[in-house]
Amino acid sequence: MKPTKPRERRFSGHPVSPGIAIGPMHEATEASLVISTEKPAPSELPAELARLEEAVARSRHQLQKLKSRLTALPKDSQAEIAPLLDAHLHMLGPSRLLRGIKARIQDGGHGAEAAAHEEAEAQAALIMAQTGGDKAGRQRRAEEVREVARRLIRNLTRQSFRSFEQLPQGSILAAQDLRPAEAALIHPTRFAGIVTAEGGLDGHTAVMLRALGLPAVLGVSGLLDKAITGSLVIVDGDSGDVVLNPSKTSLEAARKKHSAQTRARRALTRLQNLPAQTRCGAQIELQANLELPFELTMIAESGARGIGLLRSEFMFMNRETAPDEDHQARIYQDIIEAMDGEPVTIRLLDWGSDKEIEALSRYLPDSPEANPAMGLRGIRLLLQHEALLETQLAAILRAAAAGPVRIMVPMVSVAKEITETREAMRRVWRRLKRRKSITLPEKMPPLGIMVETPAAALAAPLLASHAEFFAIGTNDLTMYTLAADRASPGAVKLYDPLEPAVLRLIHLTTSFAAATGVPVSICGELASRPAATPLLLGLGIRQLSMHGNAVPRVKQAIRATSLTTCEQIANAALAAPDAEAVRAILAQAQEN
Ligand code: PEP
Ligand code: MG
16 A cells, blocks of 8 residues: 555644755754762762763863864854854853852862752842843843853763764754754754754854854744654744645745745845945945854955944943953954044943843942933943043043044033043044053044934934034934833834834934934834834935844845835835834835
């Protein structure tokens, strides 16, 4: 009798990395960790500490090896993965985690494995208990602490790590769960796609898979129980659909989609050296946002002309004290030199509210604010801590001798915040001039502001007499205009930069800026959405700054439109009743 063909079954999960993958599914299984809770005799504790030291050394060695293998990955994957491995290496240095594990051995009399497990759990619980801000970020940090402990435990007990080597090339890698450091081990040409039973949209694993460019769907329940090794699977990283044992029709449709995507990708690569110019010949300036220095290579390859937003927060993270003037100046200078004459806009430290920086926690009020987003953050905090502000200004002014720089003030709501920052800048400039050994640029760099509060947008004509440029931060502008925190589940539906109220504030800012001759850009996430590009041009924007990855697609959208069409779209959007209607206008425009 002929064997019956297995029936097609459909599943769905979180679409974390776009693209279609078709192939046989192979599961990478993993033996669970065994942790002994038996306490050693007091005389054995020094030996436990020695075992821990040895496991730390092995773990560090493994991570260094992993780091050296990164060079084989695409540049933007390196940019995502390297900071994560660095964070793990940091935790395996003189960190709070290691101090805690040692204390549990020395004072608590635990064995090394149990000490590592319990300390990681305790620290993860503390991270999760912090209030306010970005829950997904806290979850990621807690998971990283656990991950470092798991590595230590495997090395302590010599339980083997999961390996993907034996899985056939071109297959769909399936797993119950995939950890970020494991994702870092995957070579993008080895597998066609990834599917897991656990995991979500916001985790580090998702970020890494996106950076690797591998189609991936995470959090697909039921699939692993129904599939057998080698079952044919379609993974749709755009929709989150996973089809097991696809029918002829499903397979045909997936193949068509796959080849269309390959063609589109090729076309994007060709765009890199073409000008960002509309059909009617208007030149648009495309710049990149830089969050971590590792992104520089990707930015250089993206076709972006300069950095429109350097979020300087990274320099203050993962360390116990704030970096000094020399340290900051060196980092700015490296970035400016790498941009080779293209402008670099450095934003002064934007900290407070959901942007937590451990090294600066002593500067924050003793009791947490009830409403931190409305409280001390950005320039409000910096103006209260003159030494921090002046150190950063001095470092930027020194580095500005290396190439064109602009300085940007975050979270401005009143003119005084700009004038006081300018006074501080002049003070620092005079002080540096007296230091003979220091080279300064010929002129002080332009000082501009983020327009990210409704007050700044509404008072743009007034602020224009104090600021040399405006950069609209649609992320915060949306939150403050709609009084909707994007991290708050209750308000998440309200948070939408396409709401006409937000668009009107953007339009107000560009109109005032045009009347006063102040250049204006957008550097919030909205700038990276190609569907919104014609709308933003129609609202008067001629400069956009975004994540480097987004530059080619936005350029494509610019080259496909003309200013007349953009203005029609903007007028319709400004008159629309809500974000839903604006989205419909944009969708319609894309079809035409
Ligand atoms: C913004 O608010 O739009 C912005 C670019 O700043 P950040 O996202 O860093 O707050
Ligand atoms: Mg902001």
